[in-house]
Amino acid sequence: MSRTLMKGNEALARAAIRGGCTHFFGYPITPQNEIPEYFARELPKAGGLFLQAESEIAAVNMLYGSAAAGAQAMTSSSSPGLALMQEGISMLAATEIPCVIVNVMRGGPGLGTIQPAQSDYFQMTRGGGNGDYRILSLAPATVQESAEMMEESFALAQKYRTPVFLVSDGLLGQMMEPVQFDRHTKKKRAGNKRWILTGHHHRRPPRTIKSLRLDPAKLESHNLELQDKYGRISRRETRFELYRMNDAELVFCAFGSTARIVKNSIDDLRQKGCRAGLIRPQTLWPFPVQPFKTLPESGKAVICVEMNCGQMVDDVRLAVEGRMPVHFYGRCGGVIPEPAELSEYALELLTGGAA
């Protein structure tokens, strides 16, 4: 099939419909508006439903109701909107509702900016809602990968009965890149439907979807079941890409749009004789610890590059476990790092200039 030049946001929406999305609930916020606009145009044609909510809070609760009634439902938003959804996301995790939530990140804190950032790494990996829960967070770096991960996210949500985050950003959402939609069509998974609300038809006892468990023993056992599931997800779904890592002395770690910029810098550094490589987490949670446990012998230092003030670097340090120094280079507020400044920073570091 031929390649189509598409905006990341539109590719996400198209891929979601291909992945089986039937219901979309959302509230406008820049820079993700092409997603609800695409669904408003295209989802009814595919037999689905698009509904604009009065707030992100309402949207995530509509998502909850819709998925509880058996829909393959999703919402999308951007950073401040995700903050508003956190209560609902905690609820979705507690009640184990399969659904997909897209975050096209922008700079914060507060209203921040509408320009690209990765300052929601914490929000996407540490929750933000209350309680012990984890959300599988997929982090694409290209429009093609956005489409593939989006399409697959519904199957993952069903497989584990869990909400799934698709973590994009203003750069990845707004840029156009060629995308091919039939490259990675995965088998769709129906999932176990014995929990959804259908009405009991006088054939079974009434069914309840709930999170409140006032008996400590019951809530503890529910939590342990959830933790078991998170363990399964960690073991099976952790993903990462290695780029020019074999003989790397400088190991970059970056995700999403930053990773593509870092790749440019690595190519540049290699031309200058500096052996650089990249570990790119494709899942933010579960975080890929394994490649940091098997860093090449040639490795001298790790540089974590993010479009924020240092969030993923915490996970990198935990994964490196002190085996080598971990440095952080970040730009934030909507400023996008240039490959040249990364190369400069790396070279300075190697010659002992940078801290």
Next chain:
Amino acid sequence: MSVIFKKTTGLTEAATHYCPGCTHGIAHRLVGEALEELGLLGDTIGCASVGCSIFSYNYFNVDMIECSHGRAPAVATGIKRTVPDKTVFTYQGDGDLAAIGTAEIVHAAHRGENITVIFINNAIYGMTGGQMAPTTLPGQKATTAPAGRIAEFSGRPLKMSEMLAEVPGAAYVERVSLHHPKYIRKAKKAILKGFTCQLAKGGFAMVELLSTCPTGWGLDPVEAMEWLEANMIPYYPLGVLKTPEEV
């Protein structure tokens, strides 16, 4: 021997946790009876909200979902838009519907969501221990209004039914009371109408039930019924605020 009364199959066998004299039990029974009489028990999905009635999912003999505080109308929207042939209702108190959930209830009405809202107004937060609600009457004592509600400081109580009746998308809005058998019979009719409105695809329907909270009010059950009649009804007049002609 003929049976002159039996418990509705709209409720489960579970004993409720509600306080003596609380009218939640009456409201539950009326909703259960209405769903049973309309033959809807097997095709209904209920939305329980945060407040004393959070546990209503243990009592209604229908599929139920627990909702975050105030969000039941949004959850109900998601359900109804996914399975429009099911009967969907929310059961919400005045803290849930009239305080934290005002946006969700107004916009569910605004969109004309074809759902039925059972709104329990007892002028206080019951579950958390008697704090002031948006519906607490001027002068009425609450744990967070120890000297009684001061209207100049906290505002005058919200009249949700009057407000929602003004929303173009609302089809049917009625306020009834549960303090006396005569009024309970009227309440039953209103609840039935709330569900038949949904069956006729009439749009948003809400029945406000003036209710008692003897524990929160610091009264015994009989005093509570009397207090409701003497104080709540004058401020919250009973009657139909909006009705579709065809229902």
Next chain:
Amino acid sequence: MQNERILCAGFGGQGVMSLGKLIACAAMLDGREVTWMPSYGPEMRGGTAYCSVVVADRPVGSPIVTTNATSLIVMNLPSLDRFEQSVVPGGLILLNRSLIDREVGREDVVVHALEATTMAAQCGDPRAANMIMLGAYMALRGTPRHRHVEEAFSLVFGSGSSTSFNLNRKALRCGFDSVSAEAVIRKAA
């Protein structure tokens, strides 16, 4: 084929976004790797609008071209003021003389100026100035090719009226032909 980092800038409504999309789409149809990245936000509503296009043989890393542009296609004066220094030495600045009444200050870049708005008006609609610019760019750079651009028309604009297709093609040709063989040689040198 060399890699290109193109910055298209003008004010909202001049079609700089479409201009960039056409270059990216045509290059994609030619089998190249491409990205297109817009400026977005309040700027969309009237102020300076610009987009970055990268054309390469390998998957593109950074899609941002606000520095180290190999070509700047600039439609109005504020955009030239803002981006003149963004072009690499030896790069190309293609400017719309109709709306830019000053000379480019730099001497280390190739400058090509044309009365794009006036020429577009002569073709039938001053709004086709972006197509005049694209035509000139194609002549100066030798890429993208006409057939890829014409195929890109329908992909970028949708299947619009034949009137607008014909206008676009006419303006494209007019811009292309306006570039003398001499200019192409000068640029190559």
